[in-house]
Amino acid sequence: MKRHEFIKISGLAGLGVAIFPNFSFKNFSEEFTRNQLIGKGNPDIIGDSYTSKMNKLTKEAFNKMKVAAAKENINLEVVSAYRSFQRQKEIFEGKYRRFTSQGLSPENAIEKIIEYSTIPGTSRHHWGTDLDIIDANAPRPANVLMPENFHGLGPYCNLKVWLDKNAHKFDFIEVYTDNGNRKGFRYEPWHFSYAPVSIPMLREYQQKIDVKKMLSEEKILGNEFFSEAFVDRYVKENILDINPKLL
Incomplete structure (x- = not known):
């Protein structure tokens, strides 16, 4: 070495x-390859479905956290884990087609998409380190990933209290916090990241990935409307304006 x-x-x-x-x-x-960083292949991903596929170290830590939560009658369920570049591309482009067909300009369609959804090649879910978590023991609402489900009288209030108190003990950190000064993606009380892997992946992503060039190379639908100013803002707000514990 x-x-x-x-x-x-x-x-x-x-x-x-x-x-x-x-x-x-x-x-x-180890260092991470371009493909690993943008979700186009990762030998460290294990599992066989979109709810079980994750980085192997993330899975080990999650399983330990799940056992601990079960002792307090909380059944941690992952509703989304690893998401490939291709799957994120399908989600993004499907929304882009729908919103533009409804009359939105391409620029406005993109702005609407990135309230909650990432542009392919930029998602933290590409790394297999980030999990969307609910409590399988709680009554299941029609739309599980809604902030109101995790507060007040929502079905996942006990889960949120438990995660706030215990997730860090297993190195899981909430990504998109309820912070009025934070920009980018909206508050996601269900989204936790396995920090010992996601932190170095984010750092290498910043070093290795030219986002505007990557989006052009990958021919993302609507990429011609990703101006230099838009991409700079997107990186600053949507990729980097997260819980500072994950930087």
Whole structure:
């Protein structure tokens, strides 16, 4: 191993141990490829469905968290985990076609999509580290991923209280917090990220991925309307304006 690589990995490992008590040195022992970072293939992903596919270290940590939650009659259920580039592309382009056919301009359609949905190649779900979580023991509303379900008299209030108190013990951090000063994606009380893997992936994403170039290369529908100013704002607000514990 080259000296500068050893220093880089050792430094990141030390940081991980200081912040996350369950951190393992092996989490930082590899660099990530472009395909891994944009959701086009990752040997570290295990599982066989969109609710069970996730990074192998994320799955280990989630299973431990699930056991702990069960002791308090909370049944952690993942409703969305790893999402491939192709699947995110289908979601984004389906919404783009629908909104533009309803009369929205391409620019306004894109703005509406990114209130909740990511542009393919930029989703944290591409990494297999991020999970959308509900409580399978609670009454299931028609639309499970709604903020009101996690507050007040919502069915997932007990889950939210438990996650706020315990998720960090397993190195899971809420991504899109209820912070009035935060821009980008709206509040998602169900979305948690396995920080020991997602933090280094985000850092390498910033180093390796030119978002505007990638979107053009991948021929995302509507990419001609992704101006330089839009992409700069999207990166700043939608990719980076997250819980600071994940930066």
